[in-house]
Amino acid sequence: MKNITDDEALLPAVVAVTQAAGSHLKSRFSFDSRLGSGDEIVAAIHANDAESSGLLREGLKKARPGAGWVEDELEVGMLPPGEWWVTDPVEGNINHIHGMADWCVTATLVRDNTPVLTVVNLPMTGDTYTAIRGGGAYLDGVRLHASAKTKLDAALVGTGQARPGEDRETHRRIGQSVIAMLAGALVLRVSVPATLQLIQVAAGRMDVFWQYSQVRSGLLAGALLVQEAGGRISDTHGRPWSLASGDFLAAAANLHAASVDVLSTIA
Incomplete structure (x- = not known):
């Protein structure tokens, strides 16, 4: 050990x-x-x-x-x-x-x-x-310190695809989550790669990032950085995240619950 x-x-x-x-x-x-x-x-x-x-x-x-x-x-x-x-x-x-x-x-x-x-x-x-x-x-x-924001309507949030060739169901969830977050957050960006958004969450420049499906190498580095900067990691329903999870959420601590409230509506 x-x-x-x-x-x-x-x-x-x-x-x-x-x-x-x-x-x-x-x-x-x-x-x-x-x-x-x-x-x-x-x-x-x-x-x-x-x-x-x-x-x-x-x-x-x-x-x-x-x-x-x-x-x-x-x-x-x-x-x-x-x-x-x-x-x-x-x-x-x-x-x-x-x-x-x-x-x-x-x-x-x-x-x-x-x-x-x-x-x-x-x-x-x-x-x-x-x-x-x-x-x-x-x-x-x-x-590094994650954002101290307390209101989702002041948040800069982001998502992106895990890799080319995802299935239509994953595409649907991505699209629906973008629409849902556009109604709840201040500004939304969609880009790749995931780590370059996650480092911004860890640094407090961005507030929330989520992704459907997952590729280990795209999430592990950013997950550790966000956690060690005081942010929170889970799946999009607020359950503990692991490499067996189907999706991923990283958020400033004060915005995690509000992010789960929005993203957990995506079936």
């Missing part, structure tokens, strides 16, 4: 590995990128993933040799017992290959299906977000 001191000792190595992968991806980035066909898009995504995941895997396995490695960043569901590295080599890859700056690199250590350490690097801004369970959430060493 590891403790917070062990994870604190591990954190600098994870930061270094994640930043190195981010720096390499930045060297591959161009604001002038213009892709045409679906085949070109898929090829560019796979090329980016291969470049980044190789660096991440080598560095993280060296930092924690006994931890397992999740090969596919689009996997869902519970993990086997023990420690696992869950990464997204280029979260927001679709943005990277289209010349947009909103993408990141994430690495999260999961212990018995609970995220215990995470690093999120934003290469285009140089920002690095970190969190250790029980140790707080930070942006480049500065402590």
Whole structure:
């Protein structure tokens, strides 16, 4: 059983590995990128993933040799017992290959299906977000605090799709939740990737984020950051969230109940 001191000792190595992968991806980035066909898009995504995941895997396995490695960043569901590295080599890859700056690199250590350490690097801004369970959430060493807002009608909220190719039922729930939240919140944004909205919730710049379906690598990093910043995590009905949950909600503590009231109406 590891403790917070062990994870604190591990954190600098994870930061270094994640930043190195981010720096390499930045060297591959161009604001002038213009892709045409679906085949070109898929090829560019796979090329980016291969470049980044190789660096991440080598560095993280060296930092924690006994931890397992999740090969596919689009996997869902519970993990086997023990420690696992869950990464997204280029979260927001679709943005990277289209010349947009909103993408990141994430690495999260999961212990018995609970995220215990995470690093999120934003290469285009140089920002690095970190969190250790029980140790707080930070942006480049500065402590993060979730929003203190108390009214949903003053809230900036957001959602987005977990991945391409979701089923029609998931699309329906996304659409209905957007309509419901547009009536309750101040402003709503819909964008990808999830982590780039969740870091804003952790930093108190945004107030609520939710998502139907789930991809582990898109939620684990942000979930830990939000919790350690004082926000609340659950499913959209207010029940405890886990990797077995069907949907996800992160909210400022004072807005969680109101968010559940709105989103729990979506069948």
